[in-house]
Amino acid sequence: MKKLFQTAALLLTGCALAALRPRASPDYLLSAPARPSRPTRLNVTIPIGSGDPPTEFRIWGYGPVETVYGTFQFTARSGELCMAAAEEYGNDLFFDYDHAFWAEAGAPDKGKAAGWFRLELRADGLWAVNIRWTPAAEQAIRDKEWRYFSPALDADTTGEITRLWNIALTNLPATFDQVPLVAANVRDHRSPDVRASVSLDSLYGLLNAAIRERYREAWLFEVFNDYAVFEHLGTLWSVPYTVLGTSVTLGPDATEVIRTYTPVQGGQTMRTLLTALNLAATATEAEALQALNSRLAESASLRQQLLSATGQTEVQAALGVVAANAQAAVQLGAANVRIKELEDETRTTKLSGLIARGKADKKLTPALETWAAGQTPEALEAYLEHAPVIAQLAAPAATPPVTPGEDLGDSAPAGEPLKFNGKTWAEMDGSEKHNLHFSDKATYDRMRADHQKRTG
Structure with a gap:
C-alpha cells in the first residue's frame, strides 16, 4: 500500500477548476485505469439503476473506502478538509466524463462538464447535493451509457482522503460495492452500502416483510448499512440485519430510536443553536424554530x-x-444623600434654637423639652408662637400667703382662703392651675385642699 502511495501521481497545484485547463492531476482518480499511461484511478462505484438521475447522493461514508488499489480512509478530518477546500474555492464543483478533464491530451472539449454540484457534510458522510445535470448527461444516464461515478481526490501517505476535486461519470469501477446512483435518489438519497447479491428494491421488500412478520402494524422507515429503522405504533425502532445470498435475517432485539440533532460541519442543524436557545438536545426542528422566532420577536x-x-x-x-442616564442616576443618588444629611443637620440646629428660645421665653418646662425635641421645626415654632408664658417660670417660687387663723387640718378652716399671686383657687383659671401644678406641686395641693374644705 505504501508503495502504491509513493508511486501514485501527486497532483497538488492550486489552479482554479473553473479555469478549465489541465493542472497536475489529483492524487487519485477513483476509477480503474483505462490505459497504463493515465494516473491511478480508484472508482467509488455507484451503479445507475432505473429512474431519474439523482439530484444528490453520498460520495463517501465514514470509514474505509475499499478499492482494487487498496483501502483509503474517509475520516471526520477528511470531511472537514474537503469542506474547507470547497468553501475556499467558492464555485460549483463539476462532473466530467471518464476523467477527461485531467487527461494530458485529448479532444478540445475534453473539459466539458456533465453537470454541477455542491458538497455537504452530513452525519453519515460526504454528499454531492444540488446536482444539475446537463441535458446530454441526463439523457446518457437514463440510457445507461454511464453507470458509475468516480471522484478525483487527494490523499496523504496514510491513505486519509484530504480533498475532492471533482467527480467523473465512468463505466470501469474499482471500488467495491458502490450504491446505485438512481436507486439512491429513489430511496430518499440515503442508500446503504449493501454488500450483497440482492438489489435495493429486493432488500426493501425482504426487510419490510421480515419486520411486519415480527412486529404487526409496523412499516419500514429507513435502511442503513447494517440496520433498518421502522415505525411501530408511533415509535421509531432500529433493528440490525444481515444479508446472506437472497435472504435477510433480523437481529434479536430492536432499539428505540431517539431523534437528536448532531453538530455536523456544513449542515444546517447545530447543537450549539439548541444550547443557545436553552433547548434540550432532543428538541424537534419545530420547537427550535419556535424558540428562535420568539427570541427574534423579543429582540425586535x-x-x-x-x-x-x-x-x-x-x-x-x-x-x-x-x-449617560445611568451615570447621572448615580450622581443624583449621591446628591440626594448629601441633601438629606444637610436637611437633618439644619433641622437639628433649628430645633435646638427653638427649644432654647422657648425656655428663654418661659414657654417650655423641662418636662416639655423632650416632647419639643421630637417635633418638626415648623410644628414647634407654631407651638411657641401661641403658647402662654408659664407663670411659675416667670416668677420666683411662691410661698403661701399667711392668713390669720388658717388651718389646713381636719377642722374647718378659719379666716380667709389661701391665695397665690393674689388669687384664690376659685379665682385662678385653668392655665394658672396647670402651671402651678408643674412649678409648685406642694402649693397646688394646699390651695386645692383649702378650696375643697371651704366648698364642702
Missing part, C-alpha cells in the same frame, strides 16, 4: 422600546444615552 420589541425611550434611531446611540 426590546430594540423598539430602547429607541423609543431614548429618542434615538440607532441602537448604539441609544445605548450611549442609557449609559
